[in-house]
Amino acid sequence: MTETMDKSQTPVVVRIENLVKSFGDLEVLKGVDLEVHRGEVVVVLGPSGSGKSTMLRCINLLEKPTAGRIFFEDQEITAPKTDVNKVREHIGMVFQSFNLFPHLSAKKNVMLAQVKVLKRSKEEAERVAIAQLERVGLGDRLDYLPSQLSGGQQQRVAIARALAMDPHVMLFDEATSALDPELVRGVLDVMREMARAGMTMIVVTHEMGFARDVADRVIFMDGGYIVEQGTPQEIFDHPQNERTKDFLGHIS
Amino acid sequence: MKKSDRAQRATAANERLTLRDILPKAFSLMLAFALMAPCLAGAITVDNTTARPTQTTVGNSVYAGDPTRVTWECVVGENEEVSSIFLQYPEGTVFSNESYARLTALDGLDRLEVDAVDPIMADGTVRIEFKTPLAPGTRLRVEMYFVALPAPAGGVVITGSYTTRSGAVQDLPASPAIEVVGKSSADAMVAWLDEQPWVEKWNSVPFLRTFFKPQLIVASFPSLFKGWLRAMALVLIGFPLAIPLGLVLALLKIGKFKLTKGLASLYVNVVRGTPLFLQIYIAFFGLPLMGITANNYVVGVIVLAMNSSAYLCEIFRAGIQSIHKGQFEAAASLGMNGAQTMFNVIIPQTVRRVIPTMTSEFILLYKDTSLLSAVGVMELMMFGKSLVANTGNITPYIVAACYYLLVTLPLIKLVNVLEARLSGTDGGSGGKTKAKKARKSGKKLLSAISPVPLPGDANVAQDAAQATAEPEVAAPAVWRPDAEPDLSLTDAGHEMS
Ligand SMILES: Nc1ncnc2c1ncn2[C@@H]1O[C@H](COP(=O)(O)OP(=O)(O)OP(=O)(O)O)[C@@H](O)[C@H]1O
Numbered sequence: 001m002t003e004t005m006d007k008s009q010t011p012v013v014v015r016i017e018n019l020v021k022s023f024g025d026l027e028v029l030k031g032v033d034l035e036v037h038r039g040e041v042v043v044v045l046g047p048s049g050s051g052k053s054t055m056l057r058c059i060n061l062l063e064k065p066t067a068g069r070i071f072f073e074d075q076e077i078t079a080p081k082t083d084v085n086k087v088r089e090h091i092g093m094v095f096q097s098f099n100l101f102p103h104l105s106a107k108k109n110v111m112l113a114q115v116k117v118l119k120r121s122k123e124e125a126e127r128v129a130i131a132q133l134e135r136v137g138l139g140d141r142l143d144y145l146p147s148q149l150s151g152g153q154q155q156r157v158a159i160a161r162a163l164a165m166d167p168h169v170m171l172f173d174e175a176t177s178a179l180d181p182e183l184v185r186g187v188l189d190v191m192r193e194m195a196r197a198g199m200t201m202i203v204v205t206h207e208m209g210f211a212r213d214v215a216d217r218v219i220f221m222d223g224g225y226i227v228e229q230g231t232p233q234e235i236f237d238h239p240q241n242e243r244t245k246d247f248l249g250h251i252s
Numbered sequence: 253m254k255k256s257d258r259a260q261r262a263t264a265a266n267e268r269l270t271l272r273d274i275l276p277k278a279f280s281l282m283l284a285f286a287l288m289a290p291c292l293a294g295a296i297t298v299d300n301t302t303a304r305p306t307q308t309t310v311g312n313s314v315y316a317g318d319p320t321r322v323t324w325e326c327v328v329g330e331n332e333e334v335s336s337i338f339l340q341y342p343e344g345t346v347f348s349n350e351s352y353a354r355l356t357a358l359d360g361l362d363r364l365e366v367d368a369v370d371p372i373m374a375d376g377t378v379r380i381e382f383k384t385p386l387a388p389g390t391r392l393r394v395e396m397y398f399v400a401l402p403a404p405a406g407g408v409v410i411t412g413s414y415t416t417r418s419g420a421v422q423d424l425p426a427s428p429a430i431e432v433v434g435k436s437s438a439d440a441m442v443a444w445l446d447e448q449p450w451v452e453k454w455n456s457v458p459f460l461r462t463f464f465k466p467q468l469i470v471a472s473f474p475s476l477f478k479g480w481l482r483a484m485a486l487v488l489i490g491f492p493l494a495i496p497l498g499l500v501l502a503l504l505k506i507g508k509f510k511l512t513k514g515l516a517s518l519y520v521n522v523v524r525g526t527p528l529f530l531q532i533y534i535a536f537f538g539l540p541l542m543g544i545t546a547n548n549y550v551v552g553v554i555v556l557a558m559n560s561s562a563y564l565c566e567i568f569r570a571g572i573q574s575i576h577k578g579q580f581e582a583a584a585s586l587g588m589n590g591a592q593t594m595f596n597v598i599i600p601q602t603v604r605r606v607i608p609t610m611t612s613e614f615i616l617l618y619k620d621t622s623l624l625s626a627v628g629v630m631e632l633m634m635f636g637k638s639l640v641a642n643t644g645n646i647t648p649y650i651v652a653a654c655y656y657l658l659v660t661l662p663l664i665k666l667v668n669v670l671e672a673r674l675s676g677t678d679g680g681s682g683g684k685t686k687a688k689k690a691r692k693s694g695k696k697l698l699s700a701i702s703p704v705p706l707p708g709d710a711n712v713a714q715d716a717a718q719a720t721a722e723p724e725v726a727a728p729a730v731w732r733p734d735a736e737p738d739l740s741l742t743d744a745g746h747e748m749s
Pocket residue numbers: 023026028046047048049050051052053054055
């Protein structure tokens with residue numbers, strides 16, 4: 001409880017104001033407001049098609065918002081002349097489908113953007129890569145190609161790849177959904193460890209256990225809106241909104 | 253003993269040709285001058301030596317070992333009379349028992365009686381004894397039949413000596429050299445085949461004789477080899493040039509700039525939408541009209557490269573667009589810009605995927621070098637064409653086909669292997685536990701790329717162009733060997749320039 005209080009006092013890392021996103025005639029996000037503080041772990045729940053991924057992808061501008069504003073730290077990244085690549089350097093993203101570079105070894109996957117984007121020397125990038133891969137438990141798989149790794153291992157390489165860029169916030173879009181059940185745990189453990197280490201995280205997931213244990217705040221989205229938000233206890237034990245109740249009822 | 257004597261004389265005569273012997277020669281001449289001045293005033297001259305194949309086959313080339321008619325001519329000096337002539341052929345010359353020599357003497361335009369013993373031809377020498385010595389100024393022609401010549405470097409030179417009426421022996425000036433084409437083992441093989449009863453039987457079947465005449469198979473392989481090398485050179489230079497061009501076109505087509513995008517599409521569509529045959533004609537006849545004269549091969553390579561670049565563009569574009577959008581997003585989410593993404597993430601993955609289709613395109617381009625024969629570029633097809641025209645037999649085309657297959661069959665096999673390997677290992681997502689799924693999705697992915705660039709589809713137009721072009725090119729040459737419309741067109745093109 002005190003911890004949560006503490007985090008709401010920390011600076012805002014991501015602020016979303018009245019975000020609207022349409023694909024053609026389809027309005028997916030209809031006005032979303034959200035503030036994420038440094039060190040906070042926000043879990044986003046919601047039925048399929050409710051716009052969770054879209055919101056996440058707007059934060060690092062993989063989708064261009066139709067209306068509304070997004071601030072990253074003190075910068076409005078929805079402003080016209082924003083250097084998109086510069087913004088993305090500090091926003092890590094982990095995808096459902098891993099998206100490792102299949103032609104590069106685990107270590108090279110983690111090194112590439114460090115060298116190209118952050119202009120680190122090969123030696124430093126390699127040092128960081130090894131450290132991050134060890135952190136996610138893959139110190140013995142440095143030279144494996146993605147095709148030689150299990151899904152869970154690939155996802156952990158993807159996390160290491162994002163972490164190597166020293167992100168100020170990490171976005172997870174159903175990071176464990178594509179994994180066989182026995183591999184989910186390894187990835188969730190890594191995410192737990194990151195949360196403990198103070199990483200700011202916005203996590204879209206269907207892992208209710210993880211949400212309950214790790215989240216500082218749970219957000220429930222439906223129909224392009226944030227319908228309800230609160231602590232895990234509030235959302236899971238005393239949901240207020242009918243749709244939240246309905247959704248949680250279906251899940252558990 | 254006799255032989256070594258002759259050999260010595262022959263070498264002595266040969267040495268007269270070399271510069272370092274001018275001094276001793278001059279010295280001996282002075283000596284001879286002092287001794288018999290009257291005979292030397294106008295020594296014998298040897299002014300004409302020719303050779304032709306005895307049995308007229310193809311062309312005028314003299315082949316080593318083939319029965320040949322050699323003509324040797326001399327003019328007796330003003331102040332001497334010649335009573336005998338001794339001709340020395342180089343080592344390796346063979347006379348058979350069919351060999352004989354015919355003498356003709358002329359005084360100006362009048363034919364003179366030759367009063368001589370039958371010339372003796374043995375061991376590469378010819379001895380001619382005149383019962384009545386040849387008068388001064390007489391032109392003597394010696395025609396020697398069924399001479400099998402060797403092929404020494406520098407050609408066959410006939411030397412020898414003559415005896416004057418007074419009994420003085422003089423060296424004959426060396427004759428002009430006769431060009432002799434060395435006989436290859438293939439020629440020997442052809443000669444051997446000519447003798448074989450089974451070959452005769454084989455050739456009595458019209459189909460076999462027309463398409464698979466053994467002698468022509470053996471003879472065509474070495475002759476077409478040069479054409480094959482040239483076809484290879486054309487494609488091995490043209491294709492690598494087409495690759496960067498195709499890549500640039502692909503990047504422009506994918507890119508954001510409307511103008512370059514439009515221009516690239518226009519270029520690709522025009523090139524893919526017109527036959528290569530037509531493009532070749534436009535280049536080969538258009539450039540001279542603009543006053544640009546360039547080497548045939550250079551123009552050929554450029555046309556091939558420009559044509560292939562359009563197809564490669566589509567292959568690359570399809571390859572790049574087949575890369576899962578997650579790859580672009582992953583790179584973008586790491587802050588990589590477009591160029592960084594393209595060169596570090598997308599193109600390296602594309603390369604693996606497009607190698608099979610690129611190989612297919614290479615095969616097409618290699619076959620398409622044959623179209624250049626229509627404008628007189630000497631390559632495999634053209635070599636085949638001229639052999640067919642010379643022999644009136646289709647066998648050289650069959651041999652040309654072998655040369656094409658020599659390259660295309662292994663490459664086709666390679667494409668299959670590469671495609672199998674690609675679909676086996678290329679799983680960007682999904683792990684070992686899903687190996688089977690990954691393999692399946694890889695295959696799907698491949699078939700998703702294939703439809704556009706594979707020969708079976710998009711390049712059908714090109715194939716068709718070739719199919720319609722070839723008969724036009726080849727047919728007249730087959731049935732009317734002397735009428736070669738395409739070549740005459742080329743000539744016209746050159747004249748115009
Ligand atoms: N690029 C796009 N073009 C058109 N429609 C899109 C696009 N991306 C998403 N949508 C639509 O927007 C809606 C919301 O999609 P989104 O992926 O954000 O949902 P989600 O909450 O992440 O669902 P899920 O739990 O299934 O991942 C869906 O109806 C989807 O079809």
